[in-house]
Amino acid sequence: MHVAHLTLHDFRSYPSVDVELEPGVTAFVGRNGQGKTNLVEAIDYLSRLSSHRVASDAPLVRAGTDQAVVRAAVVRDGRTAVLEVELNPGRANRARINRSPLPRARELVGLVRTVVFSPDDLALVKGDPGERRRFLDELLVLRAPRYAGTRADYDRVLKQRNTLLKTLYNARGSARDAALATLAVWDDQLVGVGSELLGARLRLVADLAPYLGKAYEAVARGASRDDARIAYAATVLPDRDPAAAVPDAEELRAAFTAELSRRQRDEIDRGLTLVGPHRDELQLTLGPGDDARLPVKGYASHGESWSFALGLRLASYDLLRADGDDPILILDDVFAELDTERRAQLAGLVAGAEQVLVTAAVPADVPEELRGVTFHVADGEVTRG
Template sequence: MHVAHLTLHDFRSYADLEVELGPGATAFVGRNGQGKTNLVEAVDYLSRLGSHRVATDAPLVRAGAERAVVRGAVVREGRTAVLEVEISPGRSNRARVNRSVLPRARDLLGLVRTVVFSPEDLTLVKGDPSDRRRFLDDLLVLRTPRLAGVRSDYDRVLKQRNTLLKTAGLARGGSRDSALSTLDVWDGHLARVGAELLGARLQLVDQLRPYVGKAYETVARGASRDDAWLDYAPSLDLEATGDPDRGTLTDALLEALQQRRGDELDRGISLVGPHRDELRLTLGSADSRLPVKGYASHGESWSFALALRLASYDLLRAEGDDPILVLDDVFAELDTERRQQLADLVSGAEQVLVTAAVDADVPQALAGVRFEVADGAVTRA
């Protein structure tokens, strides 16, 4: 899989841009602030309908414009499809495939896959639990696009339930009884949708774990594949459920919601569900594992973050797909040895897109097509 042509209209700093791409390694080189990251961000947006840099779409639209358009000609197994998304902050985005409008923008998901390495990846290790949950959910959607709908449904149910908890916590008499009765209904919705998301995450972590260990052994000096470990820590006790299916998880969530209802009414928020879970990252032998956050050195943290991305790539590739790899200004953050190790690991990908401030930051293993990015212009070197 690779992007053969990229077109941008009013996306970030670009009013209009056309760039011919191809398989193999392509590097965009330019000083900071010239727009090189905007190019790979656009490719990633076609994959995830989201940015690895910002949480909302508004910053993606060029100042003064109402909407932005990202269009890419994607080659997959010898066939070319033109994917397009129109980004309209505050309104529903629109997507097209070969000029045919899709019913929903999220129907574009899964048609192109990207794995992005960026300096922001350090938040996977040092950031909040929400950063690690987002990492899991983004990978879930890449593998199974319909889960984007499940995640959206869960967010909607959670928002409604939190509103009801605040109302019920303040109500008295008959109004409180009515609110609690309605809360029972929303408990069922949260448990049903949450169980599907929880089950998918549990399965993903089990499948990802060996790939993370292998990747960490490769990028960290003197490490073994047993040194890096990840566990999923749910907000409810699942030890008694054994190997839970969706029905078992639904029942467990319902029971936990009933047990925590008093606390939830007092605080006005939902305290049980996938939105409260954590992906635990640890280093060390089986009998002496320590959390990466707070204990690992800067180098170990970087190695773990890289291992998570490499593991994602390897897992997707093992399923028969070769995602587009985006290396966004990561080599400047790595020492020479880690830089070369990462380059050697990814050089065999069908398409690798690299951004760098100077030519010297791009390893020889990724010497391919070079573009110079300066003053809003992208010129093949």
């Protein structure tokens, strides 16, 4: 899979730009603030309908305009499709394939797959649990786009349930009885969609774990593939052994229902849903054995944290490749953060991908193994040479 042509209208800093791309390595070189990252961000946006840099669409639309368009010709198995998304902050985005409108923009998700390496990846290790949940969900949706709907449904039910919990705290008499009956309905919906999301995350972590060990060994000095591990800590399964098999759907539903019942008083007192996938954690640990393992956050050195973050991205790439697709790799200003040895290691690991897109401030930041086509980006102009 690769992008053969990228067109932007009023996206970020670009009123309009067209870039012809090829398989292999392409580097966008330019000083900070010139727009090189905007180009690769647009391709990544087509993949996930979200940015790896900001939380909302509004900053993606050029100042003074109210709409942006990202269009790309994507080649997969020798066939080309033109994917397009129209960003409308405050209104529904619209998407098209070969100029034919899609019923919902999210149906575009997963048609092009990207894996992004960026300096912000350190947040996967050092940030709060929400960063790691987001990492899992984005990878999950790339593997199976239908989970975008599952995640949206879960967020909707969770919001409604939290609103009801807040009213229950002060409810009395018949009003309380009615609210509790309504809560039971929302409980059932939360369990249904939440169990589906939880089961998918548990299976994803089980699939990803072997690739992480291999990737960490490749990027960390003196490491073995048993050093880096991940485990999923589910609030509805507080006593689960991370090495155990993933429970089936009925077991997850039963555990979810029981935990909601057990914590109901606490939830009403706090006006907040305290159990479910939105409270779970992806645990990251380092160490040579089970007795010597420590959380990466708070204990790992800066270099170990960087290697773990890179390992998570490489593992994602390898897992997606194992599914049958070669994702587009985006290395966004990542080499400036690495020493010479790690630059060479990472470059050697990704050089064989079908398409690698690199951004760098200066040509010297691009490793020799990734010297391919170069575009210079300056003052809103993208020129090949």
